[in-house]
Amino acid sequence: MSIPAGPVRVPAQVLRLARELGAPGEPEPHLTPVWRNGLGGLTFRVTTGKQLATGNGPRVHFLKHGPLDPETSMAQEAKRLAWAAPHTPVPRVVSHGKDTTHEWLITEALDGLSAVDPRWLAAPETAARAVGQGLRALHDALPTENCPFDWSVHARLTNAAQRGIDVPPALRDAPPIDRLVVCHGDACVPNTLLDDAGHPSGHVDLGALGLGDFWADLAVASMSTEWNYGPGYEATLIEAYGVEPDREQLAYYRALWNAT
Ligand SMILES: Nc1ncnc2c1ncn2[C@@H]1O[C@H](COP(=O)(O)OP(=O)(O)O)[C@@H](O)[C@H]1O
Ligand SMILES: [Mg+2]
Incomplete structure (x- = not known):
């Protein structure tokens, strides 16, 4: 579990989900890998928005994607985040999902x-x-x-x-x-x-x-x-x-x- 040191292959599913965060006509999203966990799952910082080129007003999300986890699921995480959010600073959930092998969670960026x-x-x-x-x-x-x-x-x-x-x-x-x-x-x-x-x-x-x-x-x-x-x-x-x-x-x- 660490911040990825070298280049990271962006899973096709992640790229698809990141593109959906952008509006039609906007430039390609910018993805930065920020974390690799013990299961091989990856979290990316995703920047989208018209002003990407000038650095003004981008939207920032975090996209966590990884193999299905037998201990807990990202659906369970989404429920807990929604419950905790009124009380303490935790990410707001944008969406989550899964297929037969992987799951993902998209949240709004927290400062820090x-x-x-x-x-x-x-x-x-x-x-x-x-x-x-x-x-x-x-x-x-x-x-x-x-x-x-x-x-x-x-x-x-x-x-x-x-x-x-x-x-x-x-x-x-x-x-x-x-x-x-x-x-x-x-x-x-x-x-x-x-x-x-x-x-x-x-x-x-x-x-x-x-x-x-x-x-x-x-x-x-x-x-x-x-x-x-x-x-x-x-x-x-x-x-x-x-x-x-x-x-x-x-x-x-x-x-x-x-x-x-
Ligand atoms: N909404 C968010 N805002 C800011 N940073 C985030 C957010 N979501 C994830 N991160 C960053 O990504 C890292 C990995 O996310 P995390 O949910 O801890 O994944 P994992 O379950 O793989 O440990 C966190 O340690 C944090 O640095
Ligand atoms: Mg973590």
């Missing part, structure tokens, strides 16, 4: 750069702090009362079993719920966007959003600092979230993430 953009890889302390603050803001903003989505340990174990994953017996009993929130569900650092000043500006990739203990997200967000920034930033992120680390909860939810 991913916390793993080269700009923020070069300032990991600032980025880790922003991801922690952003996660706290997300948890504080999303209402648990009317959330129809479940990301509890039970739901995750059921989903894993359906995918044929055998979770070690030691992980089948979760620690008691500390604070129930609406979890992001994939709070890895690339999924937080930062503004120019290094403050959190939004979240993407909400296909697994649902009710769960806040430690489930915080464990993964802090663990992912090491994958993206190297050692030394876990404590920064947890402190920015605003809690004292609970080693047992962190260990449990990291192991559950890695197992499922």
Whole structure:
């Protein structure tokens, strides 16, 4: 999972969908690959609009396209984005679809750069702090009362079993719920966007959003600092979230993430 370094072949389906974002008579859309995920799926930044040549007033969308994912679907992601949008900055859904092998999701661009953009890889302390603050803001903003989505340990174990994953017996009993929130569900650092000043500006990739203990997200967000920034930033992120680390909860939810 990374920002593509070399040239990327644009799938025919992606080109077709990107062209549909333009109006008749407009120049060809401009596609920039921004992300390749673990399944081989690609996300493109798509710029369309009459003023493309002069740089004035283009429309910017993100188009995510990839193989059907047994864990979650882009249709599920679209539902969750629509539910969360009134409460917190997440992308507005334009459309989504699938065929027999692939699925896609088109959203309006949010302002900000991913916390793993080269700009923020070069300032990991600032980025880790922003991801922690952003996660706290997300948890504080999303209402648990009317959330129809479940990301509890039970739901995750059921989903894993359906995918044929055998979770070690030691992980089948979760620690008691500390604070129930609406979890992001994939709070890895690339999924937080930062503004120019290094403050959190939004979240993407909400296909697994649902009710769960806040430690489930915080464990993964802090663990992912090491994958993206190297050692030394876990404590920064947890402190920015605003809690004292609970080693047992962190260990449990990291192991559950890695197992499922
Ligand atoms: N609407 C959007 N606005 C801004 N950036 C976006 C948007 N959608 C996706 N991105 C960028 O594309 C990347 C990949 O999108 P994401 O939904 O996280 O795909 P994946 O499920 O493959 O991780 C994100 O990390 C973010 O940088
Ligand atoms: Mg992502």
